[in-house]
Amino acid sequence: MGGKRLSGWFDRRGWSDVLIAAPYIWLLLFFLLPFLIVVGMSVATKTSTAPPFSFGGDYPLINLQGYVRAVSDTLYFRSFITSLVSAGIATVFCLLIGYPMALALTRVSKSWRNILLMLVILPFWTSFLLRVYAWMGLMGKSSWFNVGITKIWNALVPAGWAVDFMPMMHSNFAVVLVMVYTYLPFMILPLYASLERLDPTLDEAALDLGSRPWQVFLDVTLPQSIPGIVAGGMLVFIPAAGELVIPTLVGDAASPMIGRVISDQFSSARDWPMASSIAVVLLVLMVVPAMIYGHFQAKAEGSK
């Protein structure tokens, strides 16, 4: 038939090899090569030439100064901690908000499911910057959102704690809030994908064997959705930890996140080796736990 002829044609021409190789070539060209360039820069020495770094000749071939500062200077260390903690909090909130939403998506009728799934994806249709600016407006002193929250706060707390407005802008709170908002779909979609695959008769089996609905959730649904939780968690945590735009626009300049530090080192400080060193450390911090998880996941899959 047509399909068979087509695949035969692919095989004869070696096209299937090309198709398999394509993603690897892509990764090689646009990930591994740039990454090696960054690693190279990270061991160079800062100069006032253009490009502003050099190695060999008058300068040492390998200069680890950037790495030494990246792990010893408290400014960088604090920025790493701020980034990891903010990204961690954002991930936890995305999970707490996203899990019930993903679960609800699997329980509604098919027509409702499509509408709700579209609503989850809908924010991507507007510019990311526009949405961050919208939040800046909402969090500003005189916005209805801030005024409303201030009123509720003042009504609930003793008079001594009353405030004129909520100091939301330019804080790590603002960064986490906007990150949760931005990255929520990245948590919901993989969670939905893993929950949707679960067999509903397993829930019935657990109910039948004496478990109440909340026990069924803990015993049957939650353990089986761990791959989805990990996938969603990584999709939120990794970009959130390196986030640049959100902390720049709504964050606290006094305690910057690491993405902003890298950016500043590249642009205003023009210290490319330093910036590259931090970038490499950040990547190692992100990739090593993911690889460890991947290793155990592969082991678990292998035993199936």
Next chain:
Amino acid sequence: MAAAGEPFLRIENVSKFFGSFQAVKDVSLDVAKGEIFSLLGGSGCGKTTLLRMLAGFEEPSSGKIFLDGRDMTGVPPWSRPVHMMFQSYALFPHMSVEKNIGYGLKHEAMSSQQKADRVREMLELVQLVPYATRKPHQISGGQRQRVALARALARQPKLLLLDEPLAALDKKLRERTQFELMSIQHRTGVTFIVVTHDQEEAMTLSDRIAVMDKGEVRQIGKPGEVYEFPNSRFVADFIGSITSFPVTVVERVSKQLRLSVPALGGDVLARDVPGLVEGQEATLAIRPEKLHISKERPEGANAFQGTVKDLAYFGKDSLYRVVLPSGALVQAHAVNASRGGEATRAADWDDRVWISFDPSSAIVLTE
């Protein structure tokens, strides 16, 4: 224990609507303690809905279910002393065989030693001790079926529901498992309710069968009763196969009915059915294995001549399709008792043959 004479499970005028569709229509039946009772019917006959109402996954729209004298209305599935073996087995993929079997015991007030003993006992019952620590995907289909059975039995339910228990097994394994299920039922004494669409499965497993169609129970009886004395064409046709003809009652002669059967081109003598009157129209049904086929004219009544149109050789028996002068087609089964192959069979293609049957084999149905 239920009081003597009181049924263990009583289903009383139960109906179930899904929107305007009535899946179960006014079903009433009683099941005794320790019985294997089958709900038999095609897809959409309401048997699964009835089973789900027993498990508590659905509530009856009207009517009541009593188990051991207790009204089950409004009792959620997790509080019912009823466990189910699912058609897909529904084993928890992330738990080992022993964790699966022990899952229901989580909620029992037992020491962990007692629970471990109980799981061990169940593993021994279904002969899966060496597989205790395996995951469900690491064992075979037949073993999974036994894990599902052990899991459902571990909490000592009053009622065990089995949804198509043998459907996912291949033929050889199915036969063995049938006997295993029966022996486990005898040893544990638990009352089994089996849902199946497979009449052979129902016949071999059950003490009694309820044949269902379009949400209604058409007949309840022992396998032999339902097979030999069906009360309607539906039941006769659903269980086993039949050849049926329209007939008119001619007269009653010494506890037998004389029926006029135009399709056979003559009169037939049949066992008397009370309530039939002369001139009434009815249906004559004959099972293929009750028909004799011979080249010589047999003695006695109910013998008709025809031509073999088709024959199918199954090894242990052969099926003959005989055309009568009226054009009607009759199916007859003959056991291949001697080992002569084609030379010794009763008839061949296009042979003129006599088909005959005993008056007691003729089933006369008014429905």
